[in-house]
Amino acid sequence: KDDPTVAKLVEKGKSKFAGKEIQGKKLGVIGLGAIGVLVANAATHLGMKVYGCDPYISVDSAWNLSRGVVHVKTKEEIYKECDYITVHVPLIEKDEPELSTKGMINKNTIAMMKDGVTILNFSRDLLVNDDDLEEALKSGKVARYVTDFPNPKTANMDNVIAIPHLGASTEESEDNCAKMAVWEIMNYAENGNIKNFVNYPNCDAGICEAAGRITIHHRNIPKMLSQFTNTISSENVNISNLVNKSKGDYAYTIIDLESTDNNEVVSKLASIEGVLKVRTIK
Numbered sequence: 001k002d003d004p005t006v007a008k009l010v011e012k013g014k015s016k017f018a019g020k021e022i023q024g025k026k027l028g029v030i031g032l033g034a035i036g037v038l039v040a041n042a043a044t045h046l047g048m049k050v051y052g053c054d055p056y057i058s059v060d061s062a063w064n065l066s067r068g069v070v071h072v073k074t075k076e077e078i079y080k081e082c083d084y085i086t087v088h089v090p091l092i093e094k095d096e097p098e099l100s101t102k103g104m105i106n107k108n109t110i111a112m113m114k115d116g117v118t119i120l121n122f123s124r125d126l127l128v129n130d131d132d133l134e135e136a137l138k139s140g141k142v143a144r145y146v147t148d149f150p151n152p153k154t155a156n157m158d159n160v161i162a163i164p165h166l167g168a169s170t171e172e173s174e175d176n177c178a179k180m181a182v183w184e185i186m187n188y189a190e191n192g193n194i195k196n197f198v199n200y201p202n203c204d205a206g207i208c209e210a211a212g213r214i215t216i217h218h219r220n221i222p223k224m225l226s227q228f229t230n231t232i233s234s235e236n237v238n239i240s241n242l243v244n245k246s247k248g249d250y251a252y253t254i255i256d257l258e259s260t261d262n263n264e265v266v267s268k269l270a271s272i273e274g275v276l277k278v279r280t281i282k
Contacts, residue, residue, distance in 0.1 A: 023047035028078030029069075031088035031123070032057045037064050039086060044068040051078050058202070075104075079112035086120040087127055092248075107132040116143040122167075125149035133157070192254050192281040201247035203254060210240050210256035213281040214266060219274040220251040228253060231268045250276075 025048055029040045032054035041064075043050045050069045054061070057071075065071075072078060078085060087105065094100040105119060106129040119142055121128055128145075130153045136142040137159045147154065150162035168177055180196075187193045192215040193204045200217070218224055225244055232239055232255070241256035257265070262280065270278045 022084070024049070025083040026051065026081055028053070028082035028085045029088065030054075030075055030078060030085065032061050032065060033088060034061070035122075036086075036088035037061050039088065040069045041066045048084075051082060053078050075109070076112060079109055080114075082117070083114060084118045084120065085113070087123050089123055089127065091124040091126050102126050103129040105129065105133065107135070110136045110141060113141070115141055117141070118144040118146065121145070121147045121149065123149075125151050125154070128154075130154055190281075192279065194252060199247070199250055200252050201245035203243055203245040203252045205241060205243045205254040205256065208256065208282050210258065210282070211260050212257040212262050214255050214257065214262060214269070215279045215281060216253040216255070216269060216275060217277040217279075218251055218253065218272075219276070220246040220249055221274050224251065224272075224274055225253070227272050228255065228269060231272065232257065232265055235265050235268070237262065237265055 022043075023046065027040075027043045027048045027050045029036050029043075029050060029052045032040065032052050036052070036054065040050050040052050044066045050066075051072050052065065052069045053072050053075050055073070057065075089101050089104075092099065092101045104127055105121070110117075110132060119128070119133075125147065128147075130151070133142065133145060133154070134157055137145060137157055142159075144159050144161060145154065145157070146161040146163075148163050148165045148167070150160075154160050155162045168174060184195050187195070191205070191208050192213060193206075194200055195202045195204065205213075216228065225242075229239065229242075238258040239255055240258050242253065244251060244253045246252075259265075260282075266278050266280055269275060
């Protein structure tokens with residue numbers, strides 16, 4: 001049955017849902033990968049002043065980033081300037097604090113932030129120190145914490161908006177994930193290109209059209225490329241294309257050769273200190 005009092009009750013209770021406008025507010029985006037760029041661009045269209053920080057931003061992300069986004073060099077600038085801070089970085093656990101992202105949101109970084117800041121974390125729960133967050137929420141230093149990685153502690157804190165991790169929970173996204181995985185595996189198997197690996201950078205040399213192609217997984221240490229090229233030239237083999245990318249401790253190199261018989265080259269490359277694996281694509 002229609003109940004005329006329901007609409008009145010809804011209207012009467014709207015004051016409980018009053019919020020703040022985001023237009024004109026400052027949003028800091030830490031991590032400008034695929035998702036961070038989309039968030040930053042969307043926020044500019046909503047009238048926010050957006051600051052972005054990513055010392056390792058890729059060329060593709062830089063091209064896709066709106067010119068309205070202010071690119072800052074340090075996270076500290078974002079902590080000090082922004083009303084809203086959203087984190088889009090991987091969880092990295094290192095002994096060196098400057099290289100680790102675990103607990104990057106802690107009492108020291110929160111102290112730099114504006115009073116009443118809102119923190120959004122849709123990356124990993126361990127990026128935030130829960131004890132320091134709880135203290136900041138109680139004091140009002142942090143007004144809200146929004147996350148789709150709730151844990152038993154944060155899920156029971158006041159002023160935390162905890163939602164399920166729903167990023168891939170649609171029929172379309174599940175199909176797209178399967179298609180993407182198949183395509184990336186095929187591209188790696190057939191051409192040696194890598195994309196979305198956990199410990200390696202994206203590295204793409206396109207379709208293999210040269211006489212031969214080899215790929216090298218190796219440590220990210222100095223003088224590796226010179227050793228590769230010297231070894232190949234010592235076998236009187238010409239290089240037609242070379243792509244090298246690094247990420248943290250590891251690097252990946254794709255080399256196209258003007259030769260089809262490269263067994264000796266592969267053997268010598270595999271013996272170089274720091275080389276983890278050499279693979280013949282063609």
